[in-house]
Amino acid sequence: MSMHFQTPPSYNNFIAGKECAAASGKTFDTTNPTTGERWGDFALSSAEDVDAAVRAARKAFDGAWGEMSPALRGKLLTAWGERIAKNAQLIGSIESTQNGKLLAEMQLQATISEDWLRYFGGLADKIEGSVIPVARQSVLNYTLREPIGVIAVITAWNSPTFLNIMAAAPALAAGNTLVLKPSEVTSASAVELAKLAAEVGIPDGVVNVVTGYRETGEALIDHPLISKVSFVGSVHAGREIGARAGRRLITSTLELGGKSPNIVFGDADLELAEIGVLAGIFAAAGQTCVAGSRAYIHKSVYDRLVERLVIRANMIKLGDPLLADSQMGPIATKSQLEKDETMVARALECGAELLAGGSRRTVEGFPKGQFFAPTILHKVTGENPIIVNEVFGPVLAITPFESDEEVLALANNSEFGLAAGVWTNDIRRAHLMARKLQAGTVWINTYRALASNSPFGGYKSSGNGRNNGIESINQYLQTKSVWCELSTVAQDPFVLRA
Incomplete structure (x- = not known):
């Protein structure tokens, strides 16, 4: 220890x-x-x-x-x-x-x-x-x-x-x-x-x-x-x-706050997209304003990518954040831990389906630790509170889409506009999405990149x-x-x- x-x-x-x-x-x-x-x-x-x-x-x-x-x-x-x-x-x-x-x-x-x-x-x-x-x-x-x-x-x-x-x-x-x-x-x-x-x-x-x-x-x-x-x-x-x-x-x-969409198109490099979606929400236990807490995945690759995401989420090692082999630490406060639990429970009541996590976890050596399992939900409609509200925890809501117009409408249907991710190998689509997404930062085939000389801030709320x-x-x-x-x-x- x-x-x-x-x-x-x-x-x-x-x-x-x-x-x-x-x-x-x-x-x-x-x-x-x-x-x-x-x-x-x-x-x-x-x-x-x-x-x-x-x-x-x-x-x-x-x-x-x-x-x-x-x-x-x-x-x-x-x-x-x-x-x-x-x-x-x-x-x-x-x-x-x-x-x-x-x-x-x-x-x-x-x-x-x-x-x-x-x-x-x-x-x-x-x-x-x-x-x-x-x-x-x-x-x-x-x-x-x-x-x-x-x-x-x-x-x-x-x-x-x-x-x-x-x-x-x-x-x-x-x-x-x-x-x-x-x-x-x-x-x-x-x-x-x-x-x-x-x-x-x-x-x-x-x-x-x-x-x-x-x-x-x-x-x-x-x-x-x-x-x-x-x-x-x-x-x-x-x-x-x-x-x-x-x-x-x-x-x-x-x-x-943020409720950032991470959008994966059918032509994306799925290995990169998989890493980007996972890192976007779980790398900091979701405790970041730019967390990619909404993943929109094209129907042509939906089942394949979701299966991979669930497997990887279940493999994430929760543990002491001071140890090099820990991949996710605890939730910062008891009130935030309770919020994570409450919001997941409410999402399930509103029709979402749980694919991974969803509850507190006990880590060996830390019986009083405030750990919450990496959580993935799907079958999440636009009215579900988990899509509308910021969780600020390791909770990912996944939704399929078919067209560019549909996913733009879904992504922009939020009071938030801090960041967004786009995963595609189509350069025209990538830059058109960047123009039309209502967010202060748009990442294309990457996520959570910042620099001292590049402006950062939000649209809307x-x-x-x-x-x-x-x-x-x-x-x-x-x-x-x-x-x-x-x-x-x-x-x-x-x-x-x-």
């Missing part, structure tokens, strides 16, 4: 370059989903703690960070990324024991955070305004692209380091400062990231962390010195956060704004127009001049 943390750790907030307990002295506990035992405890932050963090961020924005040259900011971000990558094993172990995802994936996400910080660090000194050729030649008009201020970053529990860095990298490169509020399920890695930022010389107050529950996040969004919110989480929470931010007339970038790429850094900037009269001839102050 692998070694989990033998002594439950304690984490404080990280504010103005220092670790500090909650002002109230209160803490909250988290659970290791593999063992079912207590993982550790964290500061339970109140509005007072949030105020201290935001004011520290504002001080850094007005001072050391705001006065620093963009080139030096970029170098510090690059150094931060290198330091995170060097500590990927520690960060990966922390996250794997907090959310149950495989250690290999959590380590990889920490490692590739270096790519994100290097990319956006390189963009820091390439933010430029422009000169506007206005009609009046005696006037110089130009624009400045300036940071917004203090950014509230509120992230989900499924990929904490990766999600924090996806928001932090462009925000900091643009010259803003941050207050991170991680999920109460996986708070430890955010504190570790902030400490590593301080180690490489990023000034105190640039990266702050407050831990706690919903009330902590609400206090953060409502703080008058917060200028923008970046959020990753559920649609319901995203709507509440967007509305809360909107009441203060500040903007928000929201990456929300899957959110607004984009992470990654130049498009994302622009969301953390505001434009100022500067006008300067160069003529020494007196002008009539009551005449509007172009």
